[in-house]
Amino acid sequence: MKLIVGLGNPGERYAQTRHNVGWLVVDELARRAGASWRRDGEAETAEVRFGPAPGEKVLLVKPQTFMNASGKAVWPLVGFYKLEGEQLLIVQDDLDSPFGLLKFRLGGRHGGQNGVRDLIARLGHDRFPRLKIGISRPPPGRDPADWVLSKWRDEERSTLNELVRLGADAAECWAARGLAEAQQLYNGTDLRPPPPAPTPPPPGPELAPPQDTQD
Template sequence: MKLVVGLGNPGGQYEKTRHNVGWLVVDEVGRRWGAAWRKEKDAQVAEVRVGAVPGAKVLLVKPQTFMNASGKAVAPLVGFYKLEPEAVLAVQDDLDSPFGLLKLRPGGRHGGQNGVRDLIRVLGTETFPRLKIGISRPPVGWDPADWVLSKWREEEAATLAELVRLGADAVEVWAGSGLAEAQGRFNSTDLRPKPDPSSERPAEPTASGAVPDPGVS
């Protein structure tokens, strides 16, 4: 058994916010594998088998305790199933990664993500893997707390959908083949728009060999 926790906040007002991207990934995994969600203590959970038959057995978890108390929902499940930290994958939003990037890490500090912070507190270790979905730093003038609770913009929808799809793929590979395999396949993900090469083409020299100055008529 492996456990995948999508970090987020319960309630319709948070459903389409940046902080809940972990839920989107876990929901996509559940949709693919016919999850039957049920309430268990402080979480919505579903057991699925992902991958080729018989598939890896995975417990999908969506805490119902709000982000800052995510560990309260996860710790009893980890204890009940007697899981080692390496068998618990946290799917989280990441302020320090640009929107369009996805990466897996074997553990480490919480980086200010309060759901991860609480998981570290209750599990007593930093050595559980993370799937980080970049949401970028807030624009100038935005408080980070307001930014993570802001809703996705319409022009971000296509990239978000692709990130969620790839995130669900990464969860499946992690569950079936391990962290190293998932890192090798998905840590190069970069869906940021690429610059137009034509806009960076140097100016053509004149007949005399000098590059014309656009500020001189």
């Protein structure tokens, strides 16, 4: 048994905000498997299997607490199923990564992500892998707390849809084949458009050919 937890806030108000990208990934995993969500304590859960038959049993989790209390929803499930940290994957938004980038990381500090902060506090350790999905820093002068709760812009939708699809692929790979292989396959994922090619300098003035002179 493994757990894949998508971090987010409950309620329609937050459904399409940057902070809820973890929910989008686990919703995509449930959709692919044809699994239904059910209430399970302070969370909604859906049971799926990944990998060759019979497959690895995985419980998808959407905490129904608000982000700052994510651990309150998750730690009872970890205790009930007697899971080690390596059997728990947290799918989270990441302010410090550019939008379009995703990467796995094992352990480490919370980096200001309050859901991860609460998980570390309640579990008593940080030894669990995270799938970090970049949402970029806010524009200058905008409060990060306001930014993470803002809606995706229309021009971001195509990249977001692809990022969620790849995030679901990456989480499924982790469940079926382990962290090392998932890191090898997906830590280079970067959907940012390439920078524009440098503009060549304008041509200089055309020089007249030298004139032959005779004595």
